[in-house]
Amino acid sequence: xxxxxxxxxxxxxxxxxxxxxxxxxxxxxxxxxxxxxxxxxxxxxxxxxxxxxxxxxxxxxxxxxxxxxxxxxxxxxxxxxxxxxxxxxxxxxxxxxxxxxxxxxxxxxxxxxxxxxxxxxxxxxxxxxxxxxxxxxxxxxxxxxxxxxxxxxxxxxxxxxxxxxxxxxxxxxxxxxxxxxxxxxxxxxxxxxxxxxxxxxxxxxxxxxxxxxxxxxxxxxxxxxxxxxxxxxxxxxxxxxxxxxxxxxxxxxxxxxxxxxxxxxxxxxxxxxxxxxxxxxxxxxxxxxxxxxxxxxxxxxxxxxxxxxxxxxxxxxxxxxxxxxxxxxxxxxxxxxxxxxxxxxxxxxxxxxxxxxxxxxxxxxxxxxxxxxxxxxxxxxxxxxxxxxxxxxxxx
Numbered sequence: 602x603x604x605x606x607x608x609x610x611x612x613x614x615x616x617x618x619x620x621x622x623x624x625x626x627x628x629x630x631x632x633x634x635x636x637x638x639x640x641x642x643x644x645x646x647x648x649x650x651x652x653x654x655x656x657x658x659x660x661x662x663x664x665x666x667x668x669x670x671x672x673x674x675x676x677x678x679x680x681x682x683x684x685x686x687x688x689x690x691x692x693x694x695x696x697x698x699x700x701x702x703x704x705x706x707x708x709x710x711x712x713x714x715x716x717x718x719x720x721x722x723x724x725x726x727x728x729x730x731x732x733x734x735x736x737x738x739x740x741x742x743x744x745x746x747x748x749x750x751x752x753x754x755x756x757x758x759x760x761x762x763x764x765x766x767x768x769x770x771x772x773x774x775x776x777x778x779x780x781x782x783x784x785x786x787x788x789x790x791x792x793x794x795x796x797x798x799x800x801x802x803x804x805x806x807x808x809x810x811x812x813x814x815x816x817x818x819x820x821x822x823x824x825x826x827x828x829x830x831x832x833x834x835x836x837x838x839x840x841x842x843x844x845x846x847x848x849x850x851x852x853x854x855x856x857x858x859x860x861x862x863x864x865x866x867x868x869x870x871x872x873x874x875x876x877x878x879x880x881x882x883x884x885x886x887x888x889x890x891x892x893x894x895x896x897x898x899x900x901x902x903x904x905x906x907x908x909x910x911x912x913x914x915x916x917x918x919x920x921x922x923x924x925x926x927x928x929x930x931x932x933x934x935x936x937x938x939x940x941x942x943x944x945x946x947x948x949x950x951x952x953x954x955x956x957x958x959x960x961x962x963x964x965x966x967x968x969x970x971x972x973x974x975x976x977x978x979x980x981x982x983x984x985x986x987x988x989x990x991x992x993x994x995x996x997x
Contacts, residue, residue, distance in 0.1 A: 613902055614933065618670070620671065624729060642741050655693045710753045720765070725771050725772070874888060875962050877962075877963060913931055964989065
């Protein structure tokens with residue numbers, strides 16, 4: 602991959618290159634590797650081979666991405682993104698931990714110490730808490746090497762309980778902060794992410810297996826009922842937070858489509874439309890037309906050099922009208938920053954409409970000095986949108 606194409610790809614999708622990963626991005630990897638390594642040391646037979654295969658796959662994926670992608674910039678390696686093999690690692694982590702907890706909790710004090718360390722590491726995952734997860738591997742490796750049962754010193758247990766108390770306090774504060782942010786911004790996204798995180802992975806599966814292990818020989822009905830209710834509730838909590846998109850990112854209902862029938866009559870079918878604030882979905886679903894720029898589609902620039910250059914050209918062209926749209930579509934790092942948009946006027950619209958590919962522009966406020974061909978209020982958002990014909994703008 603040549604330098605220009607590579608830089609555009611990294612600018613648009615920085616997660617492709619390991620050097621752009623933050624420490625928080627590595628925490629799930631460290632945690633998952635620690636869980637799988639511990640389970641591999643504890644397992645036997647076919648299960649041991651499965652855990653080893655998952656660990657080996659993750660290491661090979663990281664190595665290929667680092668050497669083939671970051672260093673050699675091999676197109677195929679960059680495009681298939683072998684670092685995504687870590688998804689397999691993370692998926693198996695849940696079941697490996699569940700198996701380990703259900704199998705060894707009553708067998709060894711070392712196992713209980715390992716389980717507590719891993720739970721603490723997971724609960725503080727967002728703040729480098731996973732860095733304590735390798736401690737669990739060391740504890741279990743020491744136990745395997747000694748080869749006989751022995752009790753852990755009382756001082757170790759005191760330290761583990763203090764660590765558990767710290768992680769519980771941190772989790773409580775983290776939940777409170779997340780829900781406060783959600784209330785402040787009057788949005789559901791943060792709240793849904795917390796539900797997903799609390800209801801998934803390392804919580805559901807281990808508790809299910811541990812409950813089953815503890816109560817399988819106990820015929821007390823109410824315990825089985827509570828265990829079932831908890832597991833089912835946790836499962837649906839996970840499902841409820843799986844899709845993190847906000848409601849307004851979904852296609853509009855039919856009444857909103859009818860509201861913009863006037864725009865559709867003005868815009869010929871073969872025209873390309875730019876709708877401010879990266880509203881490609883509105884162009885597609887409300888107008889049934891082609892969108893000038895789309896963040897979803899610029900994700901594909903890694904697969905074609907011509908697409909990358911064209912995406913850059915269009916993104917840079919719309920900068921006079923909306924800097925943030927440029928950042929969202931072609932500069933994800935910039936999208937995270939607070940960008941101030943200067944007041945837009947007719948000259949800015951003329952610059953954008955200079956591209957003969959662009960047919961119409963839809964703006965959420967009147968543009969100084971420019972004459973719109975139509976306007977329409979969106980009852981769902983409460984905003985009024987103004988339609989500008991680039992052909993007339995070019996003619997003056």
